[in-house]
Amino acid sequence: MRAFCSKLLISCALTTATSLTFAAVDYPTYPKIDVSHLSASDAAIVKKGEYLAKAGDCIACHTAAHDASAFGGGLGLETPFGAFYSPNITSDDATGIGKWSDKQFLDAVAHGNGPQGNYFPVFPFIYFNKMSDNDLLAIKAYLFAIPKVKRAQVANQVPWPFNIRLAQYGWKLLYFYPYEGKFKADPTQSTEWNRGAYLVEGPGHCGMCHSPLNPLGAEERSHRYTGGFIQGYYAPNITSEGLKDFSIDDIVKVFSADLKPGGGKIQGPMLEVNHDSLMYLTESDHRAIAIYLKSLQFKPAAVKHEAINAQTGEKIYGKYCAGCHANGGGGAPIVGDKADWQARMKDGFSQVLNSAINGVGGMPKMGNCLTCSQAEIQATVQYMVDNSLNSTDAKKPLDYYVMPELSMAQGKALYTQHCAACHQQGLHGAPKLGDVRAWQPLLHDDFDNILTVVLKGKGYSGNHMHPVQGACPTCSTSEIIAATKYLAQESSAGKADYSLW
Ligand code: HEC
Ligand code: HEC
Ligand code: HEC
Ligand code: HEC
Incomplete structure (x- = not known):
């Protein structure tokens, strides 16, 4: 074909x-x-x-x-x-x-x-x-x-x-x-x-x-x-x-x-x-x-790398990593799970950092933050390790991290730009926007599980697959959440309000 x-x-x-x-x-x-x-x-x-x-x-x-x-x-x-x-x-x-x-x-x-x-x-x-x-x-x-x-x-x-x-x-x-x-x-x-x-x-x-x-x-x-x-x-x-x-x-x-x-x-x-x-x-x-x-001088959309400070790790963690690491989405080690992180740290910090930068198993390259610098990833991994090893009660709920809450209108715009390609017409076996029957069984699942599919992507299941981050590697977790909520809301019976989902 x-x-x-x-x-x-x-x-x-x-x-x-x-x-x-x-x-x-x-x-x-x-x-x-x-x-x-x-x-x-x-x-x-x-x-x-x-x-x-x-x-x-x-x-x-x-x-x-x-x-x-x-x-x-x-x-x-x-x-x-x-x-x-x-x-x-x-x-x-x-x-x-x-x-x-x-x-x-x-x-x-x-x-x-x-x-x-x-x-x-x-x-x-x-x-x-x-x-x-x-x-x-x-x-x-x-x-x-x-x-x-x-x-x-x-x-x-x-x-x-x-x-x-x-x-x-x-x-x-x-x-x-x-x-x-x-x-x-x-x-x-x-x-x-x-x-x-x-x-x-x-x-x-x-x-x-x-x-x-x-x-x-x-x-x-x-x-x-x-x-x-x-x-x-x-x-x-x-x-x-x-x-x-x-x-x-x-x-x-x-x-x-x-x-x-x-x-x-x-x-x-x-x-x-x-x-x-x-x-x-x-x-x-x-x-x-x-x-x-080789002569083209166009620059990618500007990415501001702020100077690394004490808040950097937590900020990036909340924006890009907590979607998986706060609750173990896709098998990610939970931040605060001391035993898991102790086992991982046996090979040393640099090994763990290397996995974060290059990706390993279900862990996407740079935690999907393609706009992050390596120094920012390092600060983030440091934050995750510190909060896992040095505290007995470090597991924080996903909503602890101040992830910017985006509106449904922003969700719609992100959906149109990144997800509509498959979900508008139901391509590649994607459930179509507004197809209540197709979405009903999916929406019964926990939001965390649904979000994990979108964030982490999914291998072949039958003929279907899901691209990592819905094929938007530059989207933050908040943006993926907003797009997912919009898609769910538009596809739910009676279009319930999913903004607080
Ligand atoms: C239909 C979409 C499409 C068009 C049109 C297209 N490309 Fe590509 N190009 C891609 C994709 C997708 C890749 C990545 C391929 C891969 O990962 O194996 C790519 C890869 C490349 C690469 C390798 C870059 C790297 O760093 O790996 C070069 C160079 C390139 N394209 C140049 C061109 C030039 C020059 C043209 C126009 C004459 C062109 N492409 C037209 C989609 C396209
Ligand atoms: C889509 C889900 C997902 C996101 C987003 C994500 N991770 Fe992970 N991460 C995982 C999974 C799954 C593993 C376990 C991989 C394995 O051990 O096979 C993992 C493992 C790790 C590890 C341990 C690596 C090792 O060697 O054991 C570090 C460190 C890490 N992630 C850092 C990050 C950072 C930093 C971010 C954000 C910038 C991030 N992750 C975002 C899923 C994710
Ligand atoms: C990326 C896909 C694509 C490529 C590449 C492409 N076309 Fe087309 N072309 C289209 C589509 C789609 C239409 C009809 C657009 C519409 O209906 O508004 C079209 C319309 C046309 C028409 C008008 C025909 C009519 O009956 O109205 C001509 C002539 C044409 N293309 C010639 C070319 C030539 C010559 C090339 C190569 C130099 C080319 N196209 C390359 C997609 C493409
Ligand atoms: C390349 C096509 C493609 C793109 C782009 C895409 N999706 Fe999907 N999506 C799919 C397919 C295919 C499925 C069904 C997966 C399966 O078969 O289990 C799906 C399923 C889903 C589901 C249901 C997950 C579940 O199984 O519970 C959600 C939610 C979703 N997509 C959200 C998004 C969002 C949000 C975006 C944009 C950020 C996006 N998708 C971009 C193809 C795509």
């Missing part, structure tokens, strides 16, 4: 355990084209278009799963806003774009204006907008040279108000028009750098996955390329900061050999991007991309 998706689209056709592990991905194949009947110059344009269509990964979205007819559309792209079905972009007159003029094509691909109105940003026209008209028309020439596919459009299943094409105008006003405009080469940079910039900003649409997104699915401009989430995978920071330990050659191998620069094999959505798109690019284009990425 194929499961490509780009950013907003958290999962397409992603319904089985095998597709989650990407073990049995069935990739689309590029059609053979015959250019022998074309003039040399037309053939060259089609060839160039083929290369650029590969760089733009058009095939990934525009080819239905289990469908040999490349570019025939019909792939369901799940987004937090509903399911979109990609259109047929072959040159079939009736069901494809065979009757489209060059202008119509440019309006669609570079400006997001279609015959029926504004396209939804699930179609990465905001990136293709950077491409030159000549390049885009070369893609059109290629699409008109491949076999036609007859395949009617499947209607999108997007709930109101997201289904309104006109509403996309507001979206474009906010997030597209201010940045619209063709790519302009920077004369102070090398030719290679400019080529890399063009590929990354334009056809490659790398930011769709690698940039953090706001709740309406637009890139957070000032933090571009500093990391995003897609289908439960983390698309890492690919700026100079994120890639600082890696050479240009290491980065090239990501694209050409599926090798992670830090070791191991590339997986998930990036593996599909490589397979459908990047592996077809020349080595010099791979290098150009790497050179450009």
